[in-house]
Amino acid sequence: MIETLVVVVRSIIAFISLLIFARILGKQQISQLSFFDYITGITIGSIAATLTTDLTSRAWPHWVGLLTWTILVFIFQWSVLKGRTIAKYIDGEPAVVIMNGKIMEETLKKIKYRASDLLKLLREKQIFDISEVEYAVFETSGELSILKKSEYQPLTPKDIGLLTPYKGMSKELIYDGKVMEQNLLYIDKDKDWLLNQIRAYGFGAFEEVFLALIDETGNMFIDGYKDSIDPKEQKSLE
Incomplete structure (x- = not known):
């Protein structure tokens, strides 16, 4: 009974701490997370889990570890916002893998991607012909951004001079x-x-x-x- 109560109390402490720290660090969509963000997120979550269930040790050291990791991540985030060089080192840079319908093989080797991986991502974007692509860029989050050649882009009302009513947000x-x-x-x-x-x-x-x-x-x-x-x-x- 006492152990159960201790776990409940520790869970509340870990939950509130994570809630506060997450608000401090801000939020990103999972698809926008860099590899570094992903690893630090897992580490902070692991520390919080240990704080909750490891009854063989005191809660205080785990909470200090949780706070320390949060502070370090906050410092890195601030550094990334302030310094372009640090941002490039931590998050990496976008990589152009297709230019004017041609695959940049050397770039693929640098980012350790196979041609089959690239083709799969293109198919997921409903592109089955590489010659339709003007540029394809691997973002630091792992997403593939694509700009089609102008002749393959969908026709819009603006292209034919058609005025459309403004709908705004529902x-x-x-x-x-x-x-x-x-x-x-x-x-x-x-x-x-x-x-x-x-x-x-x-x-x-x-x-x-x-x-x-x-x-x-x-x-x-x-x-x-x-x-x-x-x-x-x-x-x-x-």
């Missing part, structure tokens, strides 16, 4: 059955108006709606809770 009017009153005020509408809108879609109450959005042009998207897949469609997916 605003949530209902989320999880609850009315977002602030957003209603923003568009100068009230609950009665919103109720009439959802009734037109066959809903009788706000609680029946999972999500309701409206864009700048007034178009609405409304989704209810009781969605189901037709058995025939489900079978076709299997």
Whole structure:
């Protein structure tokens, strides 16, 4: 019982510490993490796990280790922001692997990538013909950025002089059955108006709606809770 209580207390300490330290260090998407960020993240998480469950040692040294790693990562992040040379050393630099439809073999060797790896990443970007590519760049996060040649880029309304209405960002009017009153005020509408809108879609109450959005042009998207897949469609997916 006492050990269980100790684990619970240590877990709370580790959780709160990680929450605070993560807020201090900022946040990145997993795809944006460099190899160095990935390793330090695993190390900090491992220290927090040890702090939680290693009852053979005191919690204090583990917490100090957790704090020390966080401070070191913060210092490195600050150094990377301030110094281009340090950033290049820690994160590396983007590498051009395709230029004007031709593969840069020497660059591939330097970053230790095979041609088959490159072709796989191109296919994931819906590119099956290398000659369509103007530039392909390996970013420091491991992502492949691609610029197609102008003749292979998709046609846009701007290319043919077509004016399109501005849509902007959609605003949530209902989320999880609850009315977002602030957003209603923003568009100068009230609950009665919103109720009439959802009734037109066959809903009788706000609680029946999972999500309701409206864009700048007034178009609405409304989704209810009781969605189901037709058995025939489900079978076709299997």
